[in-house]
Each structure stands twice: as C-alpha cells, then as structure tokens.
Amino acid sequence: MSPLARFAMILALAFTLLAYWPGLAGPLIFDDIHNLAPISSWLQGDTGWVSVIFGNGSGMMGRPVSMASFVFNVMALGPDTFSLKLVNLLIHAANGILVFLFLRELARQSESKTTVKQEYCWLPILAASIWLLHPLFVSTVLYVVQRMAMLSAFFTLIILLSYLKGREALIHQNHQRACVMLLVVAPLSTLLAMLSKENGVLAPVLCAALELTAFQPALGIRRKWQSRAFIFVALIVPVIAGLALTVGGAELITSGYQNRSFTLGERLLTQPRVLWDYIGSLVVPVGPRLGLYHDDYLVSTGLLGPPSTLVAILAWLAVITAAWRLRRKIPGFATGIAFFLVGHALESTAFPLLIYFEHRNYLPAVGAIWALLSLAKYCFGLIQHRIDHGVRIACLAAISLVVVLTAATAARAMVWQKNSTLMSQALKYHPDSRWLRLDLIGQAMGQQLPAVDEARIHSRHLLASLDQSTRRLGAATHLLIDCASGAQATPVLIEAMFAGHPEPLEADLLRVFESLSDGIAGHACPGLSGIQMADGLSAMLDRSSLPPADLGVWRLRFKAANLYLSANRPDEAISQARQAYAGGTADPQVAVFIAGQLLERGDAAQAAIMIDAAAAQIKADDHEGRKIIDDYRAAIRDSAAAPAKIL
Helix, strand or coil, X not given: CCHHHHHHXXXXXXXXXXXXXXXXXXXXXXXXXXXXXXHHHHHCCCECHHHHHHXXXXXXXXXXXXXXXXXXXXXXXXXXXXXXXXXXXXXXXXXXXHHHHHHHHHHHHHHCCCXXXXXXXXXXXXXXXXXXXXXXXXXXXXXXXXXXXXXXXXXXXXXXXXXXXXXXXXHCCCHHHHHHHHHHHHHHHHHHHHHHCHHHHHHHXXXXXXXXXXXXXXXXXXXXXXXXXXXXXXXXXXHHHHHHHHHCCCHHHHHXXXXXXXXXXXXXXXXXXXXXXXHHHHHCCCHHHCCCXXXXXXXXXXXXXXXXXXXXXXXXXXXXXXXXXXCCCCHHHHHHHHHHHHHCXXXXXXXXXXXXXXXXXXXXXXXXXXXXXXXXXXXXXXXXXXXXXXXXXXXXXXXXXXXXXXXXXXXXXXXXXXXXXXHHHHHHHXXXXXXXXXXXXXXXXXCCCCCXXXXXXXXXXXXXXXXXXXXXXXXXHHHHHHHHHCCCCCHHHHHHHHCCCCCCCCHHHHHHHHHHHHHHHHCCECCECHHHHHHHHHHHHHHCCCCCCCHHHHHHHHHXXXXXXXXXXXXXXXXXXXXXXXXXXXXXXXXXXXXXXXXXXXXXXXXXXXXXXXXXXXXXXXXXXHHHHHHHHHHHHHHHHHHHHHC
C-alpha cells in the first residue's frame, strides 16, 4: 500500500469521526432503553454481570458478545449515552478498515484473472470511504443497540478476509497458513458473529458466494471438486433448505405471522421492492428515503398491488442474470450483487420481521457499493480513450462524491442530536408512521406543561386511519391523553379501543395498553374505571386467536389481573394471572403474583408451588428477585406454622 493510499484511508477515517461527532450527544431511541435496562440493574447491584451478558432475550442466541461489549463499555467509559455511541463509532471505523482490506483482496483476485490498470487498486479505498461516510448508516452507528449488527459485521468481515487469505494461501501451496485461516480464524469468528447477532450465520454462505464468483476457473477449465463441494454445502443446501421450510410452512417461519399485519406471502412480495429502495437510498441518499420511521411502508398484496411489485421482481431477475453473464468480464459486479443479496437472506426474506429497517444494509451495502463501482469502472474503461484527462476527471468525481457524502452524514448526525429534530424531519416524509405519531404524543405530553391539544392532533390522525389496528391504537392513545390530562373519557373511544378483531397485537399497541392500564391503576380516570379496563382487556383477549404464550397476550392478562386486584376482585385477578402464566413464557413476577394471592387465601401449599416455579425462572445473580423469593418463602413457612400454634 503506497503512502498516498494510506493517507487517503486515514483521511477517510478522520472525516468519519468528524462527521459523526455531533450525533454522539443524541438520545437513546426505540428499543435502546429495553435492551440496556439490564445494565442499569447491574449498576444498581440488583443483578450480576452474568445475567446481563447471558440473559438477553433478543434473538435466538441472546447475543452475549454484544451484551458483553456494553458491559465493558460501561466499565471503561461510564454509562452515559455519549460513551455508548462513541464506542459504536469506533467499531464503525474499525469495520471501515476491514472493508478496505477485504475489498483489496477481492481486487487482487480480479487482477490475477484480467488485465487491470493500476488505478483499479484505488477502488477498495473509494468503496471503503463511501461505506464509512454514507449517511444511510447514521441510523446504525448512532442507534446504540445496533452495535449488535455492527459487531456481527465486524466478525463477518474477519471471516471473509480470512477466507480470501486462506484461498490465496492454497493457490500458492501454503497449506499451513491456509489451515490457520480456514480452520481456526474463520470458524471462531463465525461463532463470535452469530453470538453478536443471528445473521452472523450467513458468513459461510457469503464465503461460498465468493467462491462462486471471485474464484472462477479460467475459461474451459473445470472447477475443482473441493470448490464445487463447498459451494454446494455452504450455498446451495441452505438455499434449498430455506425454500423447503418456506414452502412447507415450517412453524419456525410461520408462527411469527400470527401477530403481524401482513402475511408470509405479502412479505415475500414486498421485499423485492424494499431491496430496490435500499439500493436507491445508497445511490440517492435524500431525506424522504432516510430515517427511522418506515413502519408506514406499503405492503404488496399481489404482483400488481402495487404494480411496482412485479417490476421489482423482474428487475432483480434481470440484474441477477446480467451479473452471471458478466461474471468474467466484470467479476466485481457479480461478486457485489451476490454479496448484497446473500447478506439480506435472513432479514429480507421469509422470516416474520418488520418490513423495512435501514440498519439491515450495514454489511450487505459493501456488496452493493462494490458492484456499482466495478460497473462504473468498466464503463469508464470503455470511454476513457475518448476523454481528455479522463483519469483526473474520475479522481475529481470520486473526491467530490466523498466530500458530498461527508457533508450529508454530518448534517444527518446533527439531526440525531435531539429527538425533536429526528421526529420533526420524519413527520415531513412519513406522516402515517404509527411509531412516529406515538413518539410525538409522548414528546407533547412529556413537556413540563403538557401540550394536550398537540398530542390529540396526532391521536386523531391515527383514529382516521383505514386500518382497524391503527384506529384501535388511536382510540387507546386518545384515552391515554384524556386520562393523563384529567378529561372525561369518551364512551365511543372506549368501545373502539376494544372492538373488532383483537389481532394483530403489535408492540406499539401493547405499549399504549400497558401505559393506559398503569395510569388508571395509579389514579382515577373520569369515565374509565379500572374494572372497565380490565373487563375490556379480558374480553378482547378471550376473542383473540393468538396463543397464550404470545408476549402481548400474557402481559395484558397480567395487567388485567392487577387492575382486578386494585378493584378488590381477587377471583378475577387470580383467573387472569393464571391464564397469563399458562402459556409458559410469562415472567416470574406473574407466578409471584399468584403465590401472593394464594397466600392471602391461606393456601400455603399451592403458594409454595408457585414460588418454586418462580424461583426456577430467576437467575442466580438476580439479587432483588432472590430476595423477593426468600421473603415469600418465609411468609409461607409462617403461614404453614400458624395453625399448629392455634391448636
């Protein structure tokens, strides 16, 4: 690497730090607070670091590597938001270096197969600079909990770099180095990537995609059997397995759609459009495309609903075909397209995740950028001889692009300094976002002098929706505003809140129901009593087709139980709590609640059974939980001993 190239890379890293710096003072958002709550419990001494690292419920594997990074972050730099976002930024910078090293290895593979001019070696630096400074990733770097995606990308890039190094060692008969890279570094990094976030499991599939596109044999020469076997096992088999699970309606995939506003088929039809929108955000990163609030994304209901669905599918088929046919002439284009699509294979296919999130592009965008630059370089080569000072013009264009991206990222980072600026910008481009309207209501009601009228404007917008679930949300938020401001609850809104089909019971609606229940339990709400709220929740959940184990179902059952207890209706309270606990996924606090009510009735034996069940759920280092269990056991012993004393 020449001194000039090294200087260019250092300059890109410096620009990255400067561009992002204003946003480091920004707030926590969305699920940041939920995921970081165990850190607060640990700092207060209520739980141990083991529970923080291994007790996270996000994803199938708990993401302990990511949680460990938060623990060490807090230990070293303190718990403030600035330090958490600063470490995110440093991880992003480290990932940028890995992107450069990875793409440089890809460039070398291309150089070994085609006649390439020296300026091609600058493409990895340009690609890494674009990736580092692209405003699309502000919503990943400054969104604290997305460190999970960033760490998964970090280890995946190490895997990919190790794979390329190992393959190069095999070509040069350096078997010892190849074994270290392919059999030690890559598998260990794969495990760490998966324990950071589940999409790390795609690392072997990405390696197989590189094998297919970057390590092509010369024309007329058959690919070695080892290469064919690896592609089959790591790429073809997972694709076939994924298709089989999807077509077969495997519970792993379909169960999550019970509580979604879209079906599996609708999600599969929508994602081709989403992927093109992601590409559009990379190519033209303007305001309407960028932001956090994309829950208003139009879901495809058929090939022509909207018509862009069919266009998107046909366009992807055309791009894939072109990439395959041009794989020898423009290998970087084929590799980049494969990388982008494989990188989205978990989060943009059949799994019942929300439709659109910018952070899903964090690693796949490396492939998209490489594909676009490889295509641009090839086209430039075709016309270069017709342009005076073509290389200088290309260099000036590249520098200008990096400068523009730096300015755009800095501007977006400044927007991220405050929740108010984030929401103000989002309202302009995503007025129908439910999440946004709820956040705006929270902002209005959270002022020292609550802006009740402003909050009601947003709840009325939700009430005017054509979607029943959104209208239910609007009714609940309007009642929440009325109760918080001391206004009379409207019977029509109460009826609308509980009427109709109970599902989907999505996270935003659950949050509002819980807030309203807590508010009513805390102080009287004119026109809406605790009994009314509990009866409404109970009746609504009785009509629901959602399983008892569903998060929203058991949590609202438990809220109803607490409301009944506050109204001195213990029978209904125990009934709702038992139904909440019957699903097998409820928190131990539900079992403790049941035990407390049984103990009040003098049924110490059954109370002991419930306390034992709760104790089995509580981790050994949950000090507060263990103390509650011990207190209840002492009370049960006293209750059991009381009759003997009377006799």
